[in-house]
Amino acid sequence: MYVAVKGGEKAIDAAHALLKHVRRGDTSIADLSVAQIREQLALAVDRVMGEGSLFDPDLAALAIKQARGDLIEAAFLVRAFRTTLPRFGASEPIDTADMEIERRISATFKDLPGGQVLGPTFDYTHRLIDFLLEAGVAPPAPPQAPVPVQAASPRVTDLLAGDDLIEQSPVGAPGQDVGDLTRDPLNFPAGRDLRLQNLARGDEGFLLALGYSTQRGYGRTHPFAGEIRFGSVELELFVEDLGFDVPLGDIDVTECQMINQFKGSHSEAPRFTRGYGLVFGQAERKAMAMALVDRALRARELGEIPEGNQAAPAQDEEFVLSHSDNIQSTGFVEHLKLPHYVDFQAELVLLRRLQAERAAQQSGQDASVQPVREAAE
């Protein structure tokens, strides 16, 4: 429990002033602009947009600066900001088949229509520190192909959809409500729409560890990276005053289609199943981990957990969805810093009494031992 404590205002004000001073660092070194963060620390910005659950690169860059590069703190600032704004509505669902492709790879089809383009990737680099960057050497201009990459490419899963070798995406009922965990508390079991919303804003490290755990045997899903694509898609909003969809501009997203082996069950034929990942910005690791966890969370639906067996961590919906949000996690972990003086005092009093009683007992005297009270929060 919390107990109101007075005092400390002056200390808090001074601490915040000191924070601002320390944030600026050595003033003989140039101040970092928000635009520099947006342009040159773009993947940090993307992560903050994803976990802050708000697409706004300028705002995310500012939050990173304010948070001194602490990305969870920055996501927290972004989440707090969004609560101050009215909501105009929901966009039309983005069409990732119509993406302006900057990267598109498949580990399952060598010759997919539209081809594979690597785009700006860390893959195949040697992970050697580049001291030219430290020296401030400008990079050479990237090569340009004579023929530009085609604007829209069909998704790999669409190409396979014709035969019955791979499951179709669930279509849902027309006009069906789309679950929104920012408006309604999460209940279990959660629909796949809510699970994906939760994972899309979930902590990258947490999802990465869970995805990895499925590969190591804690709820295997036998995945193939069917397709990973990154690029920009147009966002459209239906505006009632106008009566039609208005384009708002373009947002960057990363999509991962995992294709998973499925040996079939008593009701389902053997076929490939799918896990899906979709996140803001260029966030391939997160999109892949999200797709692995999305598929793992379907274990019960697909009858993969034998009767009486316990689900693996990545298959346990309540475990995954309740712990994926790093803003919630950090709030509860870090609240331990707040004053718990009265709680602790109570525990001390209790322990002293128990010890006194124990000592009395050992010295042969009779003492009534009281049950230990459960520790307060």
Place this chain on the structure above:
Amino acid sequence: MGLLARATLSELQDLAQPLPLDITVLREPEVGLVLVRGRIGGDGQPFNVGEATVTRAAVRLGGGEVGYGHVLGRAPERARLGAIVDALWQAPDHRPRIESGLLAIDQRLAAEADVKRRQVAATRVDFFTMVRGE
């Protein structure tokens, strides 16, 4: 409207010049959120990916033309100017000038996209299969 949403502030400032004197503000520029939806598997049931900041504005000109501005991000001035240009486009006197300005924006966007697409195309993988025994 897609072009106005992607126009830079200075492009919009140029397009809105000379600024009409008879502007009635129907909606002051307002920053808000739009829920971004995706589809499960890319083509299935919709779900919410997150939100995006959007700024909107609306104006009416003396001739009765009502213009709307909608842009991603927190950009009150771009939304306001976008609404004015949208209204101007509906006024027959202004339309030819606005059309040619929009064409220039379209060409700028196309040129930028072309460079990007060529850079991306240069990273295309051409697979070849090793033949055994070679």
